[in-house]
């Protein structure tokens with residue numbers, strides 16, 4: 001297909017490719033985008049043409065973005081990509097009909113937009129949810145336009161083609177669900193157990209995983225394969241530890257012992273400083289954040305396990321080392337390791353020290 005427009009500019013029938021061309025992207029930009037998304041999906045190179053074909057022929061999917069108990073960090077993640085990246089292009093592959101933070105409308109007008117999508121596109125739109133949902137006292141702790149978050153999410157997600165939970169609060173409750181969880185905050189799948197939900201956990205979500213999930217859906221007509229926590233395997237199939245740039249130092253027994261020490265300056269492993277990478281599943285080391293510039297471990301701080309269901313309570317204290325990370329070896333999966341994380345509090349009692357792991361345990365495949 002060449003760059004000519006087959007449909008009226010900006011019409012609902014406009015394809016994703018047409019929209020990109022209209023925004024000034026070249027055919028080469030488009031193919032680079034398809035290649036990047038295919039790589040993010042961990043698909044082999046031959047799938048690039050299939051992704052390209054889907055984006056050339058499919059209409060921009062309608063998306064509504066709901067926001068509840070959160071810090072808006074996931075909206076920030078969506079908006080803060082810089083050009084020309086996959087993250088930025090998401091604004092051109094979606095028709096975002098409702099998003100309180102970025103939409104021009106406000107008040108009754110905004111709520112009407114949401115009601116219109118539900119009424120006119122039932123079963124044909126994607127719902128994105130940011131933030132947790134309070135269940136206590138009838139949901140009074142988070143209300144928008146006089147309706148509780150639970151009421152809104154039940155109606156909007158219940159009538160959607162699919163729901164994507166953006167960030168750990170929407171996936172598993174996150175920080176609002178930390179003890180004593182005064183509002184009984186839960187994630188979308190716990191609030192609505194019978195609807196299809198893809199969990200894109202992380203604090204915040206990585207925008208490139210949003211793009212890849214939607215492109216997967218457009219390309220294959222189905223949601224991507226998920227782990228037992230509802231997270232796409234392409235993004236959460238491997239532990240941080242398995243792809244970490246400091247892994248060689250872990251295996252060599254070279255650990256940072258104090259912030260700013262020689263090992264820290266040399267980029268050694270952060271396990272002793274509380275890194276939760278051995279029990280955390282996410283593709284951070286591969287795609288990083290901020291358009292691939294860096295990620296927490298890369299910039300010298302241990303992983304805090306923000307993409308796991310156990311976050312927050314199960315990952316604190318952040319600066320105590322894990323007592324005994326399960327599942328060493330690059331073949332570990334979320335299903336094998338599972339939650340595997342009890343409270344790390346009291347990690348000092350751990351008898352299984354690093355020395356033991358690096359002298360025979362670190363190559364074991366669980």
Ligand code: SF4
Nearest residue numbers: 244247269270275277
């Ligand atoms: S413990 Fe943390 S810093 Fe060390 S290799 Fe594993 S993920 Fe990387």
